[in-house]
Amino acid sequence: MATPRDRARSVRAADLRWRGALAVLEEMRRAPGVTRAAVARSLGLSTGSATEITSRLRDLALLAETPAAATTRGRPTSVLTPHPDGPLVIAVDLRQEDWRCAVASLDGEPGIAETGTHRSRAPEQVIDTVAGAVRRLHDRHGHRVRAISVAVAATVQHGKVVQSAVLGWDAVDLAALTNDPRTPLLIGNDATLAGLAEARQGAVAGAASVLHITVEVGVGGTLVVGGRPMHGATGAGGEFGHLPFGDPGLRCPCGARGCWDLTVDGRAIARHLGEPPPRDPRTYAEQVLARVPADPAARAAVGRTAAGLAHGVAGLINALDPAVVTLGGLAQALRAAAEPEFTAALTGGLMRFRRPHPPPVLPAALGRDGALRGAVVAALDHVLTEEGLAAWAALRSSRSPA
Missing domain, CATH: 3.30.420.40 (ATPase, nucleotide binding domain)
Incomplete structure (x- = not known):
């Protein structure tokens, strides 16, 4: 009969067995098309260990191996890909x-x-x-x-x-x-x-902390630290659009007053133009953005909206201290169409000690595929x-x- 010590040893052995497998699969996921030799170097595995782990994963239909293109006279290696019958x-x-x-x-x-x-x-x-x-x-x-x-x-x-x-x-x-x-x-x-994907796969992959802001209908986002979104106590964190950065005279569909949502999207642009609220604020905003180069009224409305966006971004930078900020959805388009207004509002909203070295504010890399x-x-x-x-x-x- 197995003793408690034997059972504990067996559990530890199983854990170690899966940890090596997971490490290899994570490398394949992080760098599609990676070679077995590159995985071994990255994980510090011997050739024998890498061969044993990949063979086991192949038998479990978790990965497949195909010969890598020869680039040197060295030992041939394999490219790791998902198994055609895998999860x-x-x-x-x-x-x-x-x-x-x-x-x-x-x-x-x-x-x-x-x-x-x-x-x-x-x-x-x-x-x-x-x-x-x-x-x-x-x-x-x-x-x-x-x-x-x-x-x-x-x-x-x-x-x-x-x-x-x-x-x-x-x-x-x-x-x-x-x-x-x-x-x-x-x-x-x-x-x-979308913020999770940007922090793990986008242009800022590997950054210690990423503040992701996206505008679609309203504004949303997240703070990703160490590759994990900060969800809050109940999972409802990141509702940046419902911070009271807006006009307290406006009631948001969420039920609150003064939500930032109402100052950053097509609804805000329509309000600045004196037009009725659009049924599809995103499409409306895209149409007005396209008119900006030739339409001074559209340029002014977009400038006010971009400034409202930047004002809130500055507040979040002050509060959350991210290493980098990414702008997704219409947020980057608003910034690009009204760069002076955006930059002035962002700089003016930052605490004085932050202004010499603010975090970079970069376009999101994954576009509408982020979510x-x-x-x-x-x-x-x-x-x-x-x-x-x-x-x-x-x-x-x-x-x-x-």
Whole structure:
């Protein structure tokens, strides 16, 4: 009979076994197309250890190896890629006007499978439509689907949608997006997930702390520290658009007054132009931005909106002290169209000691794919754990012929 010490030793051995495997898979995910030799160098593995780990991962259908192109007379090596029969995740990007559904393997590269435009924003209709797309993908790929991850334009608390000002939703249950209760359903705010993707895959990958700000309908974002978003006590952190940086005379659809949301998007531009609130603030803002070079009124309205954006960014820099700031969505377009107003408001809003060396403010690298890619990152973070690999190995074993 095994003693407690024997069992503890066995657990430690299993942990070490999976840790080496996870390290190799993370390198493949971090640098798609990486060679086995480069992975060995990066992780400090001997040739024998690298060969043993990759062989084991190949047997578990977690990675595949193909010969790398010869560049020197040295020993040939292999390129590591996701196994064609390996784990997959489904990612959903649920936006104000439309939705997208993608599938990704362990390299984290999403392949768009289905898209659609909301015929109605009624939650039951949106959820039913998107659930159909997810169900078709799940049926197609079966047991290989290890998680479903949703980026939604909504406030998410304890993993559930509690409110969406842009979609006109209060609390909405997204559980219908999975037809298999054994498949984890992960739900995250779209701006938070876009910031996660920028910090892990974008131009600022590896920065100690990244403040990501994005403008779509309103403004959102997150602070990512050490590659992890700061979600807050209940997961609802990062609702930057509802900071009281705006006009207290304006009531936000969220129910609060003076929200920053109302000063940074197409609604603000329309107000400055004396026009009615647009049904689709993002498209409206894009149309006005296109008129800026030839239309002084559009230029002035965009300048005021860019200044409102920069004023809030300065406040967040003062409060959160990030190493770098990234601007996504329309935020960078507003800055580019009214650089003097943006820079003046940002500088004027910074505390004096920060002005000589403010954090760089850079364009986001992933564009409108940021939230979708962030959903994939979150899903793979859930799958690529010791527990996740052990579950996959057990599944492979149970499906193997006796």
